[in-house]
Amino acid sequence: MTHTTDATTTDHAARSAALDAADPLARFRDAFVASDEVTAYLDGNSLGRPTRASAERLARFATDVWGARLIRGWDEEWYELPLTLGDRIGAVTLGAAAGQTFVGDSTTVILYKLVRAALSAPQVAGRDEIVLDAGNFPTDRYVLEGVAREHGATLRWITPDHDGGVTPEQVAEVLSDRTALVLLSHVAYRSGYVSDAAAITTLAHDAGALVLWDLCHSAGAVPVELDAWGVDLAAGCTYKYLNGGPGAPAFGYVRADLQGALTQPIQGWMGSAAPFEMGPAYAPHDGVRRFLSGTPAIVGMLAMQDMLDLVDAAGMAAVRAKSVALTEHATALVDDLVLPLGARYASPRDPERRGSHVTVDHDAFEATLPLLWERGVIPDFRRPNGLRLGLSPLSTSFDEVRVGVEAVRDALAEVLDRTTAPGAAESA
Amino acid sequence: MTHTTDATTTDHAARSAALDAADPLARFRDAFVASDEVTAYLDGNSLGRPTRASAERLARFATDVWGARLIRGWDEEWYELPLTLGDRIGAVTLGAAAGQTFVGDSTTVILYKLVRAALSAPQVAGRDEIVLDAGNFPTDRYVLEGVAREHGATLRWITPDHDGGVTPEQVAEVLSDRTALVLLSHVAYRSGYVSDAAAITTLAHDAGALVLWDLCHSAGAVPVELDAWGVDLAAGCTYKYLNGGPGAPAFGYVRADLQGALTQPIQGWMGSAAPFEMGPAYAPHDGVRRFLSGTPAIVGMLAMQDMLDLVDAAGMAAVRAKSVALTEHATALVDDLVLPLGARYASPRDPERRGSHVTVDHDAFEATLPLLWERGVIPDFRRPNGLRLGLSPLSTSFDEVRVGVEAVRDALAEVLDRTTAPGAAESA
Numbered sequence: 001m002t003h004t005t006d007a008t009t010t011d012h013a014a015r016s017a018a019l020d021a022a023d024p025l026a027r028f029r030d031a032f033v034a035s036d037e038v039t040a041y042l043d044g045n046s047l048g049r050p051t052r053a054s055a056e057r058l059a060r061f062a063t064d065v066w067g068a069r070l071i072r073g074w075d076e077e078w079y080e081l082p083l084t085l086g087d088r089i090g091a092v093t094l095g096a097a098a099g100q101t102f103v104g105d106s107t108t109v110i111l112y113k114l115v116r117a118a119l120s121a122p123q124v125a126g127r128d129e130i131v132l133d134a135g136n137f138p139t140d141r142y143v144l145e146g147v148a149r150e151h152g153a154t155l156r157w158i159t160p161d162h163d164g165g166v167t168p169e170q171v172a173e174v175l176s177d178r179t180a181l182v183l184l185s186h187v188a189y190r191s192g193y194v195s196d197a198a199a200i201t202t203l204a205h206d207a208g209a210l211v212l213w214d215l216c217h218s219a220g221a222v223p224v225e226l227d228a229w230g231v232d233l234a235a236g237c238t239y240k241y242l243n244g245g246p247g248a249p250a251f252g253y254v255r256a257d258l259q260g261a262l263t264q265p266i267q268g269w270m271g272s273a274a275p276f277e278m279g280p281a282y283a284p285h286d287g288v289r290r291f292l293s294g295t296p297a298i299v300g301m302l303a304m305q306d307m308l309d310l311v312d313a314a315g316m317a318a319v320r321a322k323s324v325a326l327t328e329h330a331t332a333l334v335d336d337l338v339l340p341l342g343a344r345y346a347s348p349r350d351p352e353r354r355g356s357h358v359t360v361d362h363d364a365f366e367a368t369l370p371l372l373w374e375r376g377v378i379p380d381f382r383r384p385n386g387l388r389l390g391l392s393p394l395s396t397s398f399d400e401v402r403v404g405v406e407a408v409r410d411a412l413a414e415v416l417d418r419t420t421a422p423g424a425a426e427s428a
Numbered sequence: 429m430t431h432t433t434d435a436t437t438t439d440h441a442a443r444s445a446a447l448d449a450a451d452p453l454a455r456f457r458d459a460f461v462a463s464d465e466v467t468a469y470l471d472g473n474s475l476g477r478p479t480r481a482s483a484e485r486l487a488r489f490a491t492d493v494w495g496a497r498l499i500r501g502w503d504e505e506w507y508e509l510p511l512t513l514g515d516r517i518g519a520v521t522l523g524a525a526a527g528q529t530f531v532g533d534s535t536t537v538i539l540y541k542l543v544r545a546a547l548s549a550p551q552v553a554g555r556d557e558i559v560l561d562a563g564n565f566p567t568d569r570y571v572l573e574g575v576a577r578e579h580g581a582t583l584r585w586i587t588p589d590h591d592g593g594v595t596p597e598q599v600a601e602v603l604s605d606r607t608a609l610v611l612l613s614h615v616a617y618r619s620g621y622v623s624d625a626a627a628i629t630t631l632a633h634d635a636g637a638l639v640l641w642d643l644c645h646s647a648g649a650v651p652v653e654l655d656a657w658g659v660d661l662a663a664g665c666t667y668k669y670l671n672g673g674p675g676a677p678a679f680g681y682v683r684a685d686l687q688g689a690l691t692q693p694i695q696g697w698m699g700s701a702a703p704f705e706m707g708p709a710y711a712p713h714d715g716v717r718r719f720l721s722g723t724p725a726i727v728g729m730l731a732m733q734d735m736l737d738l739v740d741a742a743g744m745a746a747v748r749a750k751s752v753a754l755t756e757h758a759t760a761l762v763d764d765l766v767l768p769l770g771a772r773y774a775s776p777r778d779p780e781r782r783g784s785h786v787t788v789d790h791d792a793f794e795a796t797l798p799l800l801w802e803r804g805v806i807p808d809f810r811r812p813n814g815l816r817l818g819l820s821p822l823s824t825s826f827d828e829v830r831v832g833v834e835a836v837r838d839a840l841a842e843v844l845d846r847t848t849a850p851g852a853a854e855s856a
Contacts, residue, residue, distance in 0.1 A: 033495035043499040055490035062483035062731070066673055067461035070806055071471045078674055106722025108696030109537055134708070139697040139722065142710035146695035239723070245494055246506055246726035267574035268536030269567040277811060280562070282570035294534025294567065295667070298674035300728045303490070378498055383705060 012333060012402050019329060019398035025314055025322050028394040039376040040404030044392025045217060045357040046380045048243030051310060054303035061302060073298075082270075082296045083289060085305065089242070089251050092312045094215070094234070095225035100256050102288050103238070103301055107216060107250035108139045110235040111183075113264035113291060114252055115147050118181045118210045118233060121262050127180035127209070133158040133166045137189045140214055144183060153180065163346045164353075165193025171200050175207040182209055186224065187217035187355035190382055192327075192347045194222060194355050198229040205230065216240060219251070220307065221323050221356035221393060223316045226253055233258075241356065241392055242311075244304035249297045259288055268293030310394055319393045323356040326391040329398050330358045333405035334389075338362075341412050346386060357390040360408075364419070368411035377407040440761060440830050447757060447826035453742055453750050456822040467804040468832030472820025473645060473785040474808045476671030479738060482731035489730060501726075510698075510724045511717060513733065517670070517679050520740045522643070522662070523653035528684050530716050531666070531729055535644060535678035536567045538663040539611075541692035541719060542680055543575050546609045546638045546661060549690050555608035555637070561586040561594045565617045568642055572611060581608065591774045592781075593621025599628050603635040610637055614652065615645035615783035618810055620755075620775045622650060622783050626657040633658065644668060647679070648735065649751050649784035649821060651744045654681055661686075669784065669820055670739075672732035677725045687716055696721030738822055747821045751784040754819040757826050758786045761833035762817075766790075769840050774814060785818040788836075792847070796839035805835040 020026055032049045035041070041049060069076060082103045089103070090096030104110055118124065130153050132144050148155050156174045160166050165188040175182070182204045186197050197213055204211045212233040218224050220241030226234055234253040238244035254262060263284055269275045271292040273283040284290035311319060328351055339345060343362040348354045357380070365387045372379065380388035387408065391401065448454055460477045463469070469477060497504060510531045517531070518524030532538055546552065558581050560572050576583050584602045588594050593616040603610070610632045614625050625641055632639045640661040646652050648669030654662055662681040666672035682690060691712055697703045699720040701711040712718035739747060756779055767773060771790035776782045785808070793815045800807065808816035815836065819829065 033491050035496050035498065037496075038498065041498055047494075047499045047502075049498065050490035050495045055495065058490050058727075059487035062478035062486050062673070063461050066475075067478045067483065068463050068465075070463065070466065070469055070477065071475045071808065072801065072806065073674060074475075105533055105537055106696070106725070108698070108722030109533055109694055112694045112696075112721070137697070138700065138703070138706050138710075141708075142695040142697060142700065145710050146693055150693065237723075244727075245490070246501060247724045247729075248727060249725065250722070265574055265578065266537055266540045267570040268534070268540075269565070269570060270536070272566065272570065275566070278566050280569075282566075282573050293540070294536030294678070295665075296675045297534070297677065297725055297728050299486075299672075299676060299731070300725050301675075303727070373500060378500065380499065 008336065009406065016399040016402040019325065023322065023398065025318055025394060028310055028314060029397060031310055032395045037376050038378060040378070040400045040407065042379040042389045042391065042401070042404045044395060045240055045388060045390025047239055047246060048241060048307065048392050049395045050245065050303060051243060051306040053306035054243070057302050057306060061299070078296065078298045081298060081301055082292055085301055086251055088308050089219065090253065092308050093219045093224060093316060094253060095227055096253055097227055100288055101251055101253045102291055103249050103251050104292050104296065105249060107235055107237050108143060110250050110252040111140060111143045111214070112147065113266055114212055114233045114235055114254070115143060115181065115183065117262040117264045118212060119147065119151055119153065121210060123261065124180040124208070124210055127178050128152065129154045129156050129176070129178040129180060131156045131158065131171065131174050131179055131182040133160050133184060135160040135165065135188055135190060136185050137214070137216065140183060140185065160188070163191050164348060165191055166195050168196050168199040168203055172203050175203060175209060177208060179207055179209040181212060183212045183214065185214040185217065187222055189217055190386055191359055192355040192357045194353050197231070201229050201231050217355050220311055221319065223320050231255065238304045242304045243307035244300065248300045248304055252291055254288055254291060259290065260286070264291055266293040270294055270296065314394060322393040323391065324351045326393060326396060326398065326401060327351060327354055327356065327358050330389050330391060330401050330405060333402060334358065334360055337405055337409040338412065341409065341416060343412065356393065357388050359386050359388045361385045362387070362412060364412060364415045367415045368408065371411040371414065372407055375407055377404050379404060379408065436764065437834065444827040444830040447753065451750065451826065453746055453822060456738055456742060457825060459738055460823045465804050466806060468806065468828045468835065470807040470817045470819065470829070470832045472823060473668055473816060473818025475667055475674060476669060476735065476820055477823045478673065478731060479671060479734040481734035482671070485730050485734060506724065506726045509726060509729055510720055513729055514679055516736050517647065518681065520736050521647045521652060521744060522681060523655055524681055525655055528716055529679055529681045530719055531677050531679050532720050532724065533677060535663055535665050536571060538678050538680040539568060539571045539642070540575065541694055542640055542661045542663055542682070543571060543609065543611065545690040545692045546640060547575065547579055547581065549638060551689065552608040552636070552638055555606050556580065557582045557584050557604070557606040557608060559584045559586065559599065559602050559607055559610040561588050561612060563588040563593065563616055563618060564613050565642070565644065568611060568613065588616070591619050592776060593619055594623050596624050596627040596631055600631050603631060603637065605636060607635055607637040609640060611640045611642065613642040613645065615650055617645055618814055619787055620783040620785045622781050625659070629657050629659050645783050648739050649747065651748050659683065666732045670732045671735035672728065676728045676732055680719055682716055682719060687718065688714070692719055694721040698722055698724065742822060750821040751819065752779045754821060754824060754826065754829060755779060755782055755784065755786050758817050758819060758829050758833060761830060762786065762788055765833055765837040766840065769837065769844060771840065784821065785816050787814050787816045789813045790815070790840060792840060792843045795843045796836065799839040799842065800835055803835055805832050807832060807836065
């Protein structure tokens with residue numbers, strides 16, 4: 001089965017071109033490194049593209065900064081970078097005033113530190129339950145399993161809808177005076193569902209619990225207002241919509257008035273009150289620095305700085321508007337082209353409740369990946385059957401989405417033809 | 429007081445030139461990024477210089493790798509990089525067979541994970557003491573303080589000599605059937621003392637304890653034979669003598685036969701048996717991967733690869749021979765030029781027991797730093813009074829050491845003149 005240009009394809013192309021022509025953020029696309037052989041990159045929710053400015057920054061770093069300033073770089077910039085960069089992430093993407101956000105370890109390690117800090121907080125002394133959901137990203141669940149076992153805490157599981165996510169009603173059902181902590185993702189990694197973080201935070205606080213939001217799929221794509229929502233703790237990723245590069249260090253947030261009461265277990269020199277005094281005993285720093293542990297990963301903190309400049313220039317409201325337009329466009333294309341082949345839409349239909357990716361399920365999707373990659377079309381895939389179309393607002397065009405979804409349609413049709421064609425069983 | 433060319437200076441210059449002329453590793457110096465305004469970089473023990481190859485690798489990374497391969501980079505290389513790079517570090521610098529070394533978090537976080545893993549090992553069940561020393565780097569002591577408090581363990585402190593380090597005799601005195609773990613630095617961060625790791629490991633094993641070696645000041649400068657010494661656990665730094673760049677991720681080592689019995693507390697997706705299955709419950713990977721937690725810091729793992737190639741090409745025996753020659757040269761210069769001004773040599777005189785740096789104490793050294801930096805001479809300094817001359821074997825010339833020590837002599841003399849000159853008290 002081959003799909004050549006027909007009336008529908010022409011309509012989709014025209015519609016995509018019109019959306020691109022009207023896109024107020026279209027000019028930002030030139031800010032990213034181009035890749036000729038990739039015709040549709042729909043995986044910005046997993047690894048954002050590099051900006052051109054970051055390519056230049058990395059190219060200059062070894063010669064002009066590391067190699068030229070050498071150890072002096074620590075005094076001049078790097079020692080404070082986990083906090084100055086944290087403040088910048090907070091201001092541009094999290095609605096967080098200065099002094100509450102830090103850049104440090106991997107998301108997993110920061111989650112561990114913040115969960116441990118929360119469970120030892122005097123505010124929740126005597127409470128022994130942690131609320132989480134079965135749809136959360138594995139590392140969140142794994143961290144909580146481990147900490148709960150150590151602390152003799154009980155995990156209270158919420159089971160969200162496959163196509164949805166955790167609702168305030170579901171949280172209300174499991175909260176009690178035993179709840180110490182609620183850990184949820186603001187945007188569900190699979191469905192893209194946007195939880196009502198403000199409402200859930202209020203519910204948790206009313207029950208006397210602390211809340212930790214995982215913002216991995218939010219930061220830089222979906223507006224977040226940590227201070228306004230009264231959030232206690234948050235952590236998130238910088239290599240998705242903040243384009244920090246593979247494995248760039250994550251950020252953490254601890255609300256200012258909580259910092260003095262919370263301590264984290266990985267006591268390292270960079271979180272101490274006076275790192276260069278080489279003192280005999282650990283005393284945590286007064287401020288958010290206490291949540292740091294080891295020497296900060298400076299090289300990994302370079303690229304995200306340029307993306308933050310772009311997001312700041314565009315503004316989170318405009319970024320969100322384009323994100324919604326992109327996922328609406330992807331949804332319409334999927335409805336027209338992919339669902340007729342037996343696939344199932346697995347994200348919220350309501351754009352208000354949808355983050356910056358759209359997931360479609362089909363058992364044959366795994367077999368389409370080699371075909372798609374070969375053709376320069378790169379979606380995301382989550383086993384066993386979820387194809388995620390991750391649409392990074394500043395680097396993705398509407399026509400790129402069309403090219404990608406059409407390629408998904410073609411590849412899926414080919415795989416299905418192959419498996420249902422006469423003799424397919426013998427040749428498989 | 430001004431120091432102009434005199435007979436001694438001429439002798440030192442001639443001696444340095446002769447050593448450089450006879451240096452079999454001299455050609456490696458061209459492999460590093462030059463910095464015109466830095467005439468003597470004597471801080472390779474804190475932050476190694478970038479190699480030229482790393483500068484090129486970083487310059488290409490965003491455009492040719494991250495930007496071109498995009499998410500496919502994870503399948504093609506990055507997912508395994510923490511282990512393949514770990515194997516390479518193990519083979520080139522640690523005397524460690526494959527499958528035991530990983531690159532992961534900061535040194536602090538890896539120390540935390542390995543200490544926790546050790547304390548929960550069945551081998552040391554019921555034991556409640558940890559042996560450490562007051563001269564160890566703060567982060568090592570801070571991590572142990574925190575873990576000991578959590579576990580109700582007792583810290584058994586060794587107090588090493590100021591100019592020396594921990595000896596087998598000192599360890600033997602504190603070992604008992606209560607000892608669960610011994611954590612020491614192979615090379616002392618201040619004095620540069622090289623502990624007898626083989627003998628101490630054997631002593632600890634004879635007492636039924638596990639041993640964790642901090643190799644921060646060893647890896648890439650002082651030969652290490654983890655497998656031959658029978659070491660249980662190790663961790664170390666990659667931004668010093670492995671030139672990984674500021675904050676490059678650290679490595680950890682867990683002896684193969686121990687891995688199955690040890691688990692670490694930060695349960696993340698990258699350490700699980702099947703990270704991409706998104707399974708419901710955490711099961712640790714069978715192998716050394718179980719000591720990973722979050723998404724690996726790929727950008728931070730780039731530069732060290734080039735330095736490993738250089739160390740491999742030179743060979744650790746030749747690297748060590750040059751390191752000894754450099755510290756002997758520095759010692760002779762310090763004896764001639766700096767000790768006469770009232771400074772005190774604070775490293776082992778025996779080159780067998782000395783790592784790749786030499787420390788000199790003087791209360792006026794802190795005041796010399798601005799003068800030295802201004803003159804392009806960059807030693808290391810540890811409060812309150814220790815000037816460390818860190819001599820990275822492949823990037824440091826003998827004449828660079830001479831230039832540096834002469835500058836230290838001049839700056840110290842100026843500071844002392846200033847403070848002892850008539851009227852100094854009034855103008856200070």
